[in-house]
Amino acid sequence: MESPEQGHLQYISGGDEYTDEEEIKRQEDFATEKSKASAANKNYTILTEEDIFRRQGDAMASVCSVLSVSKTAACLLLHRYNWSANVVLEKWFASEESVRKAVGLLPESTNPVIGMSRSSSSSSFDEVLCRICFENFPPESFYSAACGHRFCESCWKSYIRTAINDGAGCLTLRCPETSCGGAAAVGLDMIGLLASREDRRKYNQFLLRSYVEENRNRKWCPSPGCAFAVEYHSAGGDDDGDDYNVTCNCSHSFCWNCTEESHRPVDCETLEKWKTKNDAESNNTQWIRINTKPCPQCNRPIEKNQGCNRIACLPPCKFQFCWLCLQNWSVHGYNSCNGYKSTTEKLRIATEEEINRKHFNRYTHFYERWASNENSKKKALLDLGRMDGQLEKLSEAQSQPKLMLDFVVEAWKQIVECRRILKWSYVYGYYLSEEEEESDVNVKLPLFVYLQGQAESGLERLHHCAEQELEQFIYGECNFEKFVDFRSKLKRLTRVTGNYFENLVGALKNGLSEVDSNGDHKRLRRR
Amino acid sequence: MQASRARLFKEYKEVQREKVADPDIQLVCDDSNIFKWTALIKGPSETPFEGGVFQLAFSVPEQYPLQPPQVRFLTKIFHPNVHFKTGEICLDILKNAWSPAWTLQSVCRAIIALMAHPEPDSPLNCDSGNLLRAGDVRGYQSMARMYTRLAAMPKKG
Numbered sequence: 001m002e003s004p005e006q007g008h009l010q011y012i013s014g015g016d017e018y019t020d021e022e023e024i025k026r027q028e029d030f031a032t033e034k035s036k037a038s039a040a041n042k043n044y045t046i047l048t049e050e051d052i053f054r055r056q057g058d059a060m061a062s063v064c065s066v067l068s069v070s071k072t073a074a075c076l077l078l079h080r081y082n083w084s085a086n087v088v089l090e091k092w093f094a095s096e097e098s099v100r101k102a103v104g105l106l107p108e109s110t111n112p113v114i115g116m117s118r119s120s121s122s123s124s125f126d127e128v129l130c131r132i133c134f135e136n137f138p139p140e141s142f143y144s145a146a147c148g149h150r151f152c153e154s155c156w157k158s159y160i161r162t163a164i165n166d167g168a169g170c171l172t173l174r175c176p177e178t179s180c181g182g183a184a185a186v187g188l189d190m191i192g193l194l195a196s197r198e199d200r201r202k203y204n205q206f207l208l209r210s211y212v213e214e215n216r217n218r219k220w221c222p223s224p225g226c227a228f229a230v231e232y233h234s235a236g237g238d239d240d241g242d243d244y245n246v247t248c249n250c251s252h253s254f255c256w257n258c259t260e261e262s263h264r265p266v267d268c269e270t271l272e273k274w275k276t277k278n279d280a281e282s283n284n285t286q287w288i289r290i291n292t293k294p295c296p297q298c299n300r301p302i303e304k305n306q307g308c309n310r311i312a313c314l315p316p317c318k319f320q321f322c323w324l325c326l327q328n329w330s331v332h333g334y335n336s337c338n339g340y341k342s343t344t345e346k347l348r349i350a351t352e353e354e355i356n357r358k359h360f361n362r363y364t365h366f367y368e369r370w371a372s373n374e375n376s377k378k379k380a381l382l383d384l385g386r387m388d389g390q391l392e393k394l395s396e397a398q399s400q401p402k403l404m405l406d407f408v409v410e411a412w413k414q415i416v417e418c419r420r421i422l423k424w425s426y427v428y429g430y431y432l433s434e435e436e437e438e439s440d441v442n443v444k445l446p447l448f449v450y451l452q453g454q455a456e457s458g459l460e461r462l463h464h465c466a467e468q469e470l471e472q473f474i475y476g477e478c479n480f481e482k483f484v485d486f487r488s489k490l491k492r493l494t495r496v497t498g499n500y501f502e503n504l505v506g507a508l509k510n511g512l513s514e515v516d517s518n519g520d521h522k523r524l525r526r527r
Numbered sequence: 528m529q530a531s532r533a534r535l536f537k538e539y540k541e542v543q544r545e546k547v548a549d550p551d552i553q554l555v556c557d558d559s560n561i562f563k564w565t566a567l568i569k570g571p572s573e574t575p576f577e578g579g580v581f582q583l584a585f586s587v588p589e590q591y592p593l594q595p596p597q598v599r600f601l602t603k604i605f606h607p608n609v610h611f612k613t614g615e616i617c618l619d620i621l622k623n624a625w626s627p628a629w630t631l632q633s634v635c636r637a638i639i640a641l642m643a644h645p646e647p648d649s650p651l652n653c654d655s656g657n658l659l660r661a662g663d664v665r666g667y668q669s670m671a672r673m674y675t676r677l678a679a680m681p682k683k684g
């Protein structure tokens with residue numbers, strides 16, 4: 001097992017302008033700055049059902065009081081104008097008449113009663129004909145919306161039940177009288193009176209959903225079974241609209257724009273392109289083994305059931321190797337193997353078959369690493385999910401209060417996030433390498449490979465430490481000094497890896513312009 | 528089921544009484560099945576359908592009148608909102624604008640109104656819709672009149 005010191009020195013390979021201490025200091029400053037900035041500029045809000053309910057209530061209260069209308073009227077108005085009280089007021093004062101018409105609110109002067117009115121006219125004891133069931137009933141069993149068109153209670157009930165069970169259209173339900181022409185809305189008050197308990201619950205659910213679904217700035221979290229909604233505050237001006245990254249309180253991270261899993265650092269179009277490419281190649285990539293491979297030394301099949309790529313074969317072989325490139329670990333170490341080395345020579349004219357082979361090799365290089373990181377991310381999510389129980393054990397084994405073990409959870413969250421970024425960075429790499437291969441230049445790719453390699457190597461250390469070294473403390477003996485070392489190592493790895501990934505994402509966001517402007521990048525330019 | 532049967536029975540009785548009242552519509556209930564009706568409607572005057580008699584077939588669902596009946600033309604008709612082969616009708620009240628206060632009788636009236644005022648923007652018969660949209664009213668009318676003569680008028684001996 002390598003000592004923490006050895007591990008530490010590796011992070012700054014290539015960072016020749018800094019000493020260890022300065023590097024750490026610099027990255028710490030960077031991290032604090034960054035978290036301050038992101039807290040202030042967080043461009044979205046997570047909403048629970050209670051939040052939505054409260055906001056709807058507040059909006060209704062304000063519309064009621066400003067316009068002196070009933071709660072039913074306020075609800076109809078707000079539903080029509082995307083639940084924005086401001087828009088309601090603006091439209092209302094611009095043209096009350098057309099707003100009333102749009103939502104089915106009759107003018108007060110025509111009929112002072114908005115909503116339901118139990119019919120009281122029809123002086124005599126004459127029965128009244130219901131124009132739906134064509135049955136006669138005493139006048140008091142009739143109801144009507146504000147327009148006064150009367151139908152019997154039973155017909156109203158089935159009318160409302162059918163509408164609610166037909167879907168969200170019930171929120172714009174109108175009087176059923178054909179000559180009424182939809183002039184009078186059937187709103188909250190009548191629903192409250194004439195719908196069953198279960199249907200009222202459904203109606204309220206539609207109202208709640210309409211708050212999210214009828215506004216372009218709100219969406220439900222796409223994670224299955226998650227009940228949170230996200231409100232996106234569109235980035236103002238200078239931000240070139242790129243920060244679509246949203247993390248829900250359920251811990252699912254997704255892209256606001258396309259609602260796919262977060263795919264920093266590639267954009268939505270690239271993601272689509274990549275998915276299409278994978279579908280097209282699926283017959284050719286079936287043979288790629290993501291989870292099982294033969295041991296490069298003894299040939300026994302090895303199933304990968306861990307997240308990090310440093311794999312050891314079972315005894316007696318015990319051969320350690322890198323899962324991705326199969327190289328002996330004693331040679332490979334934490335050097336990255338992310339770069340793709342083109343094989344064909346450029347000097348002679350290649351046959352079409354050779355070109356196809358070359359393209360395919362390039363694709364599989366990136367595809368395999370993309371898929372492998374997805375698997376590692378999935379595994380890490382599982383581990384994160386059962387971390388609470390693990391910490392319980394760790395707390396016992398090392399006599400540490402559980403409160404002090406939060407750094408382990410932080411580490412795992414960082415691993416999940418970084419695996420995802422790393423995964424998508426391979427898609428970036430694929431298209432970058434394609435671009436450079438086609439235009440026969442080699443300018444940005446080396447910088448990309450360097451930054452990605454740094455990030456990947458940091459992540460492999462972090463993942464190994466959180467996965468395998470942690471186990472030794474959970475199931476091993478209590479050793480305070482070793483544990484303190486472990487803690488500082490894991491914390492440091494978490495922080496440093498986070499920074500490497502921010503660097504990577506930042507550089508890709510700028511289209512690796514560092515190379516563009518300098519023309520040649522001192523450390524990286526290769527010929 | 529019981530409610531729809533009761534309601535249809537009321538309509539049946541109403542139709543018997545109103546037969547004289549609306550000479551343009553003749554609604555008949557199937558002898559053995561109260562959920563199947565046919566109607567004969569007169570083509571409205573001052574339209575290419577004038578002088579024709581058109582047969583409609585009604586199929587009433589069990590959830591009637593909460594759900595609309597299915598109606599189609601049995602007589603061939605050249606009209607932008609009627610499918611030329613199947614006789615299917617595109618009319619909002621037979622779909623999302625349905626209300627239980629409509630009756631089979633008033634649906635017939637709505638179909639007569641549709642014959643007089645076609646809506647070329649939601650065509651089921653594209654040829655006919657295209658003629659109207661292109662502003663070729665004459666072309667539309669002569670085609671429609673031809674089909675009225677061919678399909679909707681009693682053959683003279």
Ligand SMILES: [Zn+2]
Nearest residue numbers: 130133152155
């Ligand atoms: Zn009734």
Ligand SMILES: [Zn+2]
Nearest residue numbers: 147149175180
């Ligand atoms: Zn009404």
Ligand SMILES: [Zn+2]
Nearest residue numbers: 221226248250
């Ligand atoms: Zn969620």
Ligand SMILES: [Zn+2]
Nearest residue numbers: 255257258268
């Ligand atoms: Zn996206």
